[in-house]
Amino acid sequence: MKTLVIISHPSIDESGSQQFLIQALSDRSLEQVTLHPLEKTYPDGVIDVKHEQELLKSHDRIIFQFPFYWYSSPPLLKHWQDEVLTEHFAFGYRGDKLKDKELGLVLSIGLSEKEYQTGGQEGYSISELTKPFQAVARKTGMTYLKPLSIFQYAYMSEEERMGLLIRYQQYLTLKKPDSLKPREEWIIAALKETATETLRTDHSDFIIEQVIEHIEDNRMELDELRMHIDNYHE
Amino acid sequence: MKTLVIISHPSIDESGSQQFLIQALSDRSLEQVTLHPLEKTYPDGVIDVKHEQELLKSHDRIIFQFPFYWYSSPPLLKHWQDEVLTEHFAFGYRGDKLKDKELGLVLSIGLSEKEYQTGGQEGYSISELTKPFQAVARKTGMTYLKPLSIFQYAYMSEEERMGLLIRYQQYLTLKKPDSLKPREEWIIAALKETATETLRTDHSDFIIEQVIEHIEDNRMELDELRMHIDNYHE
Incomplete structure (x- = not known):
């Protein structure tokens, strides 16, 4: 199984959590994982659609990895979706190129998990707020994986981080990560x-x-x- | 009541529905409405945050108007949110500048309304898919208006379009548009x-x-x- 990790972050070099996750991927056992940081690849925002579609075709599990600002992805990942997930490729007549692949989310989130419920600071659950991505998976015939939500990385203990590293590697590489x-x-x-x-x-x-x-x-x-x-x- | 219509569309000049809506705003009775097309204002994507925050402060009803591609806003509107809705302005300590204003959505949607339900082509309702915007309103203390969804503008009859024009003008200007x-x-x-x-x-x-x-x-x-x-x- 090959996994494509599409990372979108407006300032990835300054992000502790993203740097930690990227480090975790430099491990020996993960040669089946392709790391694909969008902002680094396309600093001018012009996306090579053919190249992206080839990348998708040659992988089985697609991961969107991003900071969950304002309950959605950074702008470049949305732009990527609008450009790359075209009709006849991702949906519509003969648009079955993503069918039976998997779509997963790795979200870094600034607040704690308990705020994402009724009465909490954010009021809605991660499941509710990520519905648009579930809809993308549905439309393109992909299996939607339970998102891997990383709450408050900055406050994690060393031990919690080690646990995260294992969960993350498993999320990318295990057939049934749950x-x-x-x-x-x-x-x-x-x-x-x-x-x-x-x-x-x-x-x-x-x-x-x-x-x-x-x-x-x-x-x-x-x-x-x-x-x-x-x-x-x- | 003053209304700010923030329009985001990757190619607004080619969009029949957007042109129709913009025309509708050139009417005599709408001098309380400010039209603000993001892609025209910021072709290089660099947003003048101070200017945007002043615009928000001087209006009572804020409208996000955009085509509903991949169940979300175009990238520039997301970029606008990430840049403009800062802590201490839109939320957090002293971040009450949007409090008690209204937030509305005007969505142009390519499929028909009945596809947005379980068993339909899209599988989820507009209410479910726009939850992130409802969460933005909640976080910033704004009152969230029932979205104005425009389904399949291209197939509308002349009479339906006139009906839309009235609903749209009312959505922007009436105290209780419902x-x-x-x-x-x-x-x-x-x-x-x-x-x-x-x-x-x-x-x-x-x-x-x-x-x-x-x-x-x-x-x-x-x-x-x-x-x-x-x-x-x-």
Whole structure:
């Protein structure tokens, strides 16, 4: 599976969260991911439509990654949509080039999650406010992924950031980024690849082995419980 | 009441509906309406923030008028929002400059209204898809007006267009653009101002009088009915 990450940000170099995410993609296991920062590619705003459509065709999962200012995308990403998602390409007669691909959003959001509900500071949920993107997916025949919303990156602890990094890499690369089992397998594979000399402890080999064993034990227990439940329902 | 119509359209001169609406504003009774086409004002996309904020302050009703491509505004209007609606002006500490003003949308839409529902070609309603604008109104303390959606202008009959023209002028100028009574009063005032020699009939004075009388009779009857209902409920 190949993933295209279309990043739109008016000042990407000054954005802590965007720089962090871009760093996360420089990892070894992500050669299937293409990073595509729009403002850097098209500083004059003139979009190469053919090139963009070829990029879309050669990837399976398309990600729109942007700061969620005024409940929508930055202007250049909207311009990109208006220019690239043309009739007969993205919709309409023979417009099936995006059909059965996936569309995901990676949103960086300045306020906390609890403000996005009735009575909160923003009053509406992220699901409500991102409906236009869901409609884009629907119109073009794409499967819409649950957005990855990053709330208040600036206030995240180091540990939270590490968690985000893992969720982000999984969001871009896992077949089913929401289910537990593939995420476990992903973690185990990543642990096995970890260069133990980079860890700040003398027993890193042992610790990694322990963590893997722990995840696998949990998984066996979960599978057994599921089997019991399935039997019970029969 | 002063109304600011912020128009955003990537090629406004080629748009039949936009040209029609602009024509409608050249009417005598609309000197309280300021027309503000963004792409003409800022062809290089560099927005004069101070000037825009002064414009907003000196008007009571703000209209975003644009073609509803990909379920959102054209890029320049989004850029305008990101630049002009700053903290301490539009929201946040002392950010009350738009408070109690009104925000309305005039959308030109290529498909018919019935496609904007579950099972329709677009799948979501205009209310769902314009939620981000409702959120802008909410955040800035503005009263959100029911959008004026213009479906399939290209297929409208001459009569439908005249109806649109009236709805549009009322949307921009009437205190309560949705209630019947002020709309009636508006029509009567417009009829009284009509230069009768422009009508294609010999009895235009008589016809206009008749129409006014008819509307006034209807209103009396409606008021009487309402009185009866109110008495009944007491």
